[in-house]
Amino acid sequence: MTSKDYVSIPHREMKSPLYPGQVFATPWVGDNPTLAQRRGYMKAFYGWMSPQAGLDEFFARTRVICERVTAERLVKLGWSEVPLEYFEYTVDKRVWNGFWFGLEIRPIWPWPSKPSLTVGPGEAYSPTFARLRETILAAERDEAAEILLTLAKVKDE
Numbered sequence: 001m002t003s004k005d006y007v008s009i010p011h012r013e014m015k016s017p018l019y020p021g022q023v024f025a026t027p028w029v030g031d032n033p034t035l036a037q038r039r040g041y042m043k044a045f046y047g048w049m050s051p052q053a054g055l056d057e058f059f060a061r062t063r064v065i066c067e068r069v070t071a072e073r074l075v076k077l078g079w080s081e082v083p084l085e086y087f088e089y090t091v092d093k094r095v096w097n098g099f100w101f102g103l104e105i106r107p108i109w110p111w112p113s114k115p116s117l118t119v120g121p122g123e124a125y126s127p128t129f130a131r132l133r134e135t136i137l138a139a140e141r142d143e144a145a146e147i148l149l150t151l152a153k154v155k156d157e
Contacts, residue, residue: 011107016048024048031113035088038111042092046099059095066094071132080133085115087126
């Protein structure tokens with residue numbers, strides 16, 4: 001199945017295999033929810049669509065992977081810091097899309113408005129991105145050092 005072999009529909013139109021004939025009843029959190037509201041809503045929807053056993057663990061593991069992938073892409077683009085809200089929004093969107101990967105019918109990401117890339121008073125940069133960025137850059141430095149060492153050994157031979 002390629003990425004074009006699926007249909008996207010609003011999440012409220014999805015049919016749960018666990019609850020046939022029922023609609024998703026969790027109240028809508030709005031177009032610009034807080035991080036906690038958005039994640040709570042996402043988890044409620046995942047729980048409505050899939051078996052509960054292991055869902056929290058799957059959600060947590062998926063989030064860690066998506067944080068890493070998001071950080072790698074932003075580092076590759078040259079970002080040195082990222083607003084907290086923007087980073088977490090991007091991670092959540094990646095988690096959402098990844099959760100439905102491989103299905104023929106997938107719910108559309110329900111929050112299309114991205115947070116601002118500017119950090120205003122009382123807002124912060126993402127400490128998760130900062131930590132991952134340092135890990136990624138350290139790995140790149142280690143790889144570059146190893147390449148230089150290998151080249152030096154080849155030159156000496």
